[in-house]
Amino acid sequence: MTSVDTATIFDIQRFSIHDGPGIRTTVFFKGCTMNCRWCQNPESIRPGKEMAVYVDRCIGCGMCGHVCPTGAIPADRPGRIDWRICDSCGLCAETCPAEALVLVGRTITADDLLDDCLADRSFYNVSGGGVTLSGGEPVMQSDFLRGFLPLLREEHVSVLLETAGNYAYSKIDALLPMLDHIYYDFKLPGPEEYRTMTGGDRELILENLAALKKGTVPVTVRMPVLPGINTAPEQIARIGRTLRSIGIHEMQLLPYNPFWESKLPRLQTEKRPLMLSDKNIDYRHIADALEQIGIAAQFPARHPGTQDAL
Ligand code: SF4
Ligand code: SF4
Numbered sequence: 001m002t003s004v005d006t007a008t009i010f011d012i013q014r015f016s017i018h019d020g021p022g023i024r025t026t027v028f029f030k031g032c033t034m035n036c037r038w039c040q041n042p043e044s045i046r047p048g049k050e051m052a053v054y055v056d057r058c059i060g061c062g063m064c065g066h067v068c069p070t071g072a073i074p075a076d077r078p079g080r081i082d083w084r085i086c087d088s089c090g091l092c093a094e095t096c097p098a099e100a101l102v103l104v105g106r107t108i109t110a111d112d113l114l115d116d117c118l119a120d121r122s123f124y125n126v127s128g129g130g131v132t133l134s135g136g137e138p139v140m141q142s143d144f145l146r147g148f149l150p151l152l153r154e155e156h157v158s159v160l161l162e163t164a165g166n167y168a169y170s171k172i173d174a175l176l177p178m179l180d181h182i183y184y185d186f187k188l189p190g191p192e193e194y195r196t197m198t199g200g201d202r203e204l205i206l207e208n209l210a211a212l213k214k215g216t217v218p219v220t221v222r223m224p225v226l227p228g229i230n231t232a233p234e235q236i237a238r239i240g241r242t243l244r245s246i247g248i249h250e251m252q253l254l255p256y257n258p259f260w261e262s263k264l265p266r267l268q269t270e271k272r273p274l275m276l277s278d279k280n281i282d283y284r285h286i287a288d289a290l291e292q293i294g295i296a297a298q299f300p301a302r303h304p305g306t307q308d309a310l
Contacts, residue, residue, distance in 0.1 A: 026131075220250075
C-alpha cells in the first residue's frame, strides 16, 4: 500500500467545540462505507465530488446551461440538472451568479490541509483541542491519512478520529500510532437492522471495536439516539449487553438532529426523510437502562460531526 498525496473533503469547520475536547478544526472527508438512513451529512456518502442545487436561489438567467459541457442543463429548464448526464465538473457552479449551484467536495493536498489545520494551532494549545477527522468515513481515505497524519504528529497536534468502523481492520490499524482518540459509533442492536438501515456489517463493526479496545488509543463509544429505531427498552438492553460483553463501561448518547432532512432536496439522492422526533425521548430513562447493565451514559449538547454548510 502506498500513501496518496490528495484527499477529497467537503468541508473544514474551524472553532468546533462539539467534535472532541477543546477548540478543534474538523475536517469532513467525502465517502462512506455505509449509508445510514439518518445520516447527518448525506452529502458525504459518495466518494467523489457532486453537485447540490438550491432551487429557491435560482433567478432563471440560464448561464449554467450555456457553460455546461455535457448538456445536463437544458435551455428550457435553467438551474435544473439532469443527473444522468452531469459529471460534476462544477463549471455551472462557478458561473452561477446566485450561488444556486454548489459543487460539494474538493481535492486538497496534504500540505494545504496541514496549513489549514495549523492556522488554529494557538487555539488548540490554550484549549486542549486539535484536529478531528470526520465525514463521511475518514478511514476510507486511509492511504492519504497515512501520509498526512505524521505531518500533524511532527507539529504536536492532537488528532481525534470519528469512525463507524465498517471496514477491514488493517485500514485503521495503520493509523493508530498517529491517533490520540477515537470516537466510535455503535448504532443498532442486531445485524439485520444494521444491514437494512445502514448497509453496514454489525459483526465486522463489533470485531473492530473489540480490537481497538485492546489497544492504547482511547476509544469513546457513541450511539445516535434514533426515536423508534433503537430506543425501545429491549433494543437499548441488547445494545448495552453487546457493548458490555466486549468491555465497554461508558458511552455517549447522541441526540437526534433532523437538520439533515433539509439537505435532501438539494442532492441527487434516493434518501427519504425519516420524520423522527426526539420530543418524547426520555434520555435519562435510556441512560438509566444502560446503567443497570453496567454502562455509564452521557449525552453531549448536540450531534457532533454535523456539517452545517450545505
Ligand atoms: S457540474 Fe458540469 S456537467 Fe454537471 S450540470 Fe454543471 S456544468 Fe453540467
Ligand atoms: S446560472 Fe444559477 S441563477 Fe442562472 S439559471 Fe443557472 S442556477 Fe439559475
